[in-house]
Amino acid sequence: MDFLQLFKYGFIQQAFLAALLMSITCGIIGTYIVSRRMVFISGGITHASFGGVGIGYFFGFPPLAGAALFAVLAALTTENLTRKKVLRNDSIIAIMWSLGMALGIIFVYLTPGYAPNLMSFLFGSIITVTKTDLWLMFALAVTVSIFFTLLFKPILYVAFDEQFARTRGIPVMLINYLLIILVALTIVLSIRVAGIILVLSVLTIPQNIANLFTNRFSQIMTGSIILGLIASVLGLVISYYLDIPSGATIIFTLVLMYLAARFIKVVTFGRKNQK
Numbered sequence: 001m002d003f004l005q006l007f008k009y010g011f012i013q014q015a016f017l018a019a020l021l022m023s024i025t026c027g028i029i030g031t032y033i034v035s036r037r038m039v040f041i042s043g044g045i046t047h048a049s050f051g052g053v054g055i056g057y058f059f060g061f062p063p064l065a066g067a068a069l070f071a072v073l074a075a076l077t078t079e080n081l082t083r084k085k086v087l088r089n090d091s092i093i094a095i096m097w098s099l100g101m102a103l104g105i106i107f108v109y110l111t112p113g114y115a116p117n118l119m120s121f122l123f124g125s126i127i128t129v130t131k132t133d134l135w136l137m138f139a140l141a142v143t144v145s146i147f148f149t150l151l152f153k154p155i156l157y158v159a160f161d162e163q164f165a166r167t168r169g170i171p172v173m174l175i176n177y178l179l180i181i182l183v184a185l186t187i188v189l190s191i192r193v194a195g196i197i198l199v200l201s202v203l204t205i206p207q208n209i210a211n212l213f214t215n216r217f218s219q220i221m222t223g224s225i226i227l228g229l230i231a232s233v234l235g236l237v238i239s240y241y242l243d244i245p246s247g248a249t250i251i252f253t254l255v256l257m258y259l260a261a262r263f264i265k266v267v268t269f270g271r272k273n274q275k
Helices: 002-008 010-035 039-059 063-083 089-112 119-123 131-150 154-162 162-167 173-195 199-211 217-242 246-274
Strands: none
Touching: 010 039, 010 131, 010 154, 010 173, 010 199, 010 246, 039 089, 039 162, 039 173, 039 199, 063 089, 063 173, 119 162, 119 217, 131 154, 131 173, 154 162, 154 217, 173 199, 173 246, 199 217, 199 246, 217 246
16 A cells, blocks of 8 residues: 555656656667667767766756757767777777766856756656656657567668678668667666666666577567566665665666576576486
8 A cells, every 4th residue: 555655646656657668668779789789889878978968058958958969969970980990899989988978077067057966867866757758758669669660670680680681672771870869869868767877777687687588589678678667666666765866776676686587597497407
């Protein structure tokens, strides 16, 4: 009964909706990221988006809008430079990562008046999610779901074998650029929940848990959505009762779930070997 009492608060209802929408987008996009081994590229985009937060504060427009613009530009630049082999992949990521964080800090401290509190952007605060955030997350969840439903096989081919995809007449470059934009937008809209420092965990840990038990792309995607939602709800409830940061609690819950899944896998695999 105490658990159900939480839903009488409007901000808790919004937090649960945010958890559901984030689980859908991160479950789908995260599966693509892990399959393409783009985790560190995504990390670079995540931290680069902080530059947009600082610029947003300085020029007086919504910080998340600045983060979205900066993240998309960083994603497209990284993808373009990587394909042209202008720099090594890890060097491009390091430059984008450092540039974004540096610009964010500089512009925040150049902003007139009191320096804004950046804790919610760095570590997330799901209970501060607004209705505008929810509508944006809903729009992204619908877009990502439709995109992956309609183009599931082409995305699968591009993710695992670009050369084969080209022989099938699939527009590989177009799909890659569209996907990297969706990755950037997913990262930015998840910042409210998990924060810049922790959002990468939401995009990778559920996928790795699911991957312990299946190698099928669609099953990892579905499992990631369910696992992400479970961890988000548990983390939100625990953080509410213990009065601790929600983003960090969600990630900690995910890590515990991964360790539990790993233990189950080892025990199950050991028993099969004995038989």
